[in-house]
Amino acid sequence: MNKVVCFLLMALLMLATQYHRHSLASSLLIEGSTLHNVLQGKINNNSSFIIPKLPALAERNLPPLATPIASTKKRYTYKLTLVNFTPQELDIVSSMLLSSTDDVNTRLLDEKTTLHFLGLFLPSKEITFELSTILSPSQFREQMSLLFKRMNVEVSSLFINQDNLFKSTRAVSAYSIQLVMFWSALVILMILLTLLAFWSWVQFKLNCYESNNQSAKWVRFVHILRLIPVPFLCRNKWQKELSYWQKRVSQADIWFDNAQRLLQNNEIESAHIFVKKALEDNASNITAQALEVTIAEQLYKYQVIQDEREQFKSRVSKAVELAHAGKVFAALEQAYSALELCQRQAGVNRPLVDLQIESTKNLIHRISTNQGQRCEGIILASREHKIHINCAQSMRIGRSIPKAQGDTSADVTLPQDTLSRVHQGIIIVRQINGFTIQDLGSTNGMWLQYRACENNQEYILAEMDQIYLSPPDELGSIGFQVRYLGTNQSIALDLCQNAMIPAVSFSSAKSFLNPSEYAGHRWYLSNENFYLICSLNKYMWYSESQWRASQAQQETKADINEVLKIELKGEVWLHLSSQTCDVKIDNTRILGPVPLPLKSQLSVNGFVIDMLLIAAQVVDKSVKEMLYD
Incomplete structure (x- = not known):
């Protein structure tokens, strides 16, 4: 037990x-x-x-x-963090303090590397260890302090009890000396480069002033440089050249004063020479530059005036030559061009220019005298329209006599056998208060607004009235409609629609009109002037009263422009209303009023109009009709 x-x-x-x-x-x-x-x-x-x-x-x-x-001894576990240490310093600390032995066991937890100076070199590290040692915190701190002291490194240490963490941070950067040396060298280099750039800029400015003859600027710039306390500036060299440039400035002032005196005496060309000499010695004189510009402008204007005068003489002589050759439109073109040149010079030499303008107008009058035509009417034919204008007091409607001359009559003539002859047909007469129509005894009679009219009885016409020369209910009946009526000044007639039915298989095919031939026809009885109007690139003819009424209704529209006017009272003249349009007669440019010949071709911006004047006959009209009858 x-x-x-x-x-x-x-x-x-x-x-x-x-x-x-x-x-x-x-x-x-x-x-x-x-x-x-x-x-x-x-x-x-x-x-x-x-x-x-x-x-x-x-x-x-x-x-x-x-x-x-x-x-058996007690062991402690710590975390140690070293911040901003170089790799060499960390190797020393690791070999002397953190080497793994029976008393110390270490394990690397984290490591970060930072590159200084633009990230190219000079690295520093932040490293964290976990270590197990028999040293107490105070003993370990003492060992660390002794080690950093032996390394000649200033360190700020911190111990955190909760985390058992020692954190040692380098107080001064390990590369401070290298960085100071580098930045010092960089600053010195920048100063040298700045001085070199300043010196180059000074030389460049002086060379520019010398090459451009800017003497005053050169002198002023050198005076400023002499105030700068920089030893490398070549003050002695510039001091020697300073007197030369000052003499040039003085000479330039003398040239400039002489130029001003010459300019006051209206000696422009001599003043221009002196100003150029002043600028050759001192191109930086702003007053001289302004004076040179003014003189150059005056010389240019003077040269332009001389050229225009030469052109004026040439065009006047050419206008006279063309007038003698019978080329009226070409002569008038040259004369109007000469008149335009004179009007440009109206503000330069007024008495002389006024005399030239008056003589040019007299030349235009002599060229156009006896060139105008008196007419009974005019036919204006374009691709879309054909306008017949009768300038007499009355207009007849009937069969053309002879048929070959149907398009050259001032009356309303149609090549149709069923119609009566013109002198026995229908007549429209201008009255004091308007227009009347009368049947002179035509074969088929006359119907006004679908009502038969008596022979030799006058009926007052109104706008939109329809006039038939045969029963309105017959196929192919000839009818007219009053499209416009302006008091007793103008009346316009168009063919009615049923008057243009084409014949296909009827035996009386000759009684029908061709719609493509008469669709754009209009007949006027008017003693007014006629205007060519452009609206949306379309050209239309208006009588004067018709155009004024249209202007009153469409006064706010800006796309309707008046191009030209044809004056029918007395001699027939063409007047331009717009100078922006390219107006030509027989391929000759028109610059002013011109008389119209019996037959011509008008072109407005490429739009072609054939003009035919119906000349006034000396023989009595009734005798002429009897001969045709």
């Missing part, structure tokens, strides 16, 4: 040695002594069983058990 108890005590002591320290072993010895006393008291009752003393046994075995317990 005693042996069993001893064995148990030894086992407990071994466990205490492995898992506890010396205090636990002592308590086990005390407990063993107590257990020995209890067992000894119980066994005394049996004298034959004796247990040896346990304390004595423990005392014999305590030294070998306490030795490993005492050799």
Whole structure:
């Protein structure tokens, strides 16, 4: 029994040695002594069983058990962060303080590298270790301080208890000396480059002033440079040249004063020469530059005037030559061009120009005298329209006599056998208050507004009235409609629509009119002037009263322009209303009023109009009709 108890005590002591320290072993010895006393008291009752003393046994075995317990030391776990250290410094710290031994165990947790100076070189690191050591925090801090002191590195250290973290940051950058040297060299280089650039700029400015003869600017610039305390500026060289440039400035002022005196005496060409000399010596004289510009403009105007005068003489002589050759329109074109040149010079030499204008107008009058035509009417034919204008007091409607001359009559003549002859047909007469129509005894009669009219009876016409020369219900009946009526000045007639039915298979096919031939025809009885109007690139003819009424209705429209006017009272003349249009007669440009010949071709911006004047006959009209009858 005693042996069993001893064995148990030894086992407990071994466990205490492995898992506890010396205090636990002592308590086990005390407990063993107590257990020995209890067992000894119980066994005394049996004298034959004796247990040896346990304390004595423990005392014999305590030294070998306490030795490993005492050799077991406490270990600490820290985190160490080193900031802004160079790789070489980190190698020293790692080799001397953080090398793995029995007392120190290290493990790398994080490492960051930063490149200084534009990211090209000079690296620094931020590194974090986890270490296990037997050194207490104060001992470890002391060891770190001694190491940094031996390395001559200023470090600010911080210990964070919650995280067991030592953080050591380098107080001064490891590359401060290199950076100071670099930036110093860079600043010196920039200063040198700035001085070099300034010197180059100074030389460039002086060379520019010299090449451009800007003497005053050169002198002023050198005076400014002399105030700058920079040793490398060549003051002595510029001082020698300064007197030369000052003399040039003085000479330029003398030339300029002489030029002003000459200009006051109207000697423009001489003044121009002196101003040029002044600018050759001192081109920076702003007043001289302005004077040169003024003189140049006057010389240019003078030259233009001289050229225009030469052109005037040439055109006048050419106009006279063409007039003698019988080319009226070409002669008038040259004369009007000469008149336009004179009017341009009206503000230059007024008395002389007024005399030239008057003589040119007299030339135009002499050229156009006896060139105008008196007429009974005019026919204006274009691709879309054909306008017949009768300038007499009356207009007849009937069959053309002879048929070959149907288009050259001032009356309304149609090549149709069913119509009566003109002198026996229908007549429209201008009255004081309007227009009347009368049947002179035509074969088929006359219908006004679908009502038959009596012979030799006058009927007053109104706008939009319809006039038929045969029963209106017959196929192909000839009818007219009053399209416009302006008091007693103008009346316009158009063919009615049913008067233009084409014949296909009827035996009386000759009684029908060709619609393509007469669709755009209009007949006027008018003693007014006629106007050519352009609206949306379309050209139309209006009588004067018709155009004035249209202007009153469309006065706000800007796309309607008056191009020209044909004057029919007395001699027939053409007057331009717009100078922007290209107007030609027989391929000759028209610049002013011109008389119209019996036959001509008018072109307005490419729009062609054939004009035919119906000359007034000296023979009495009734005699002429009797001859045709």
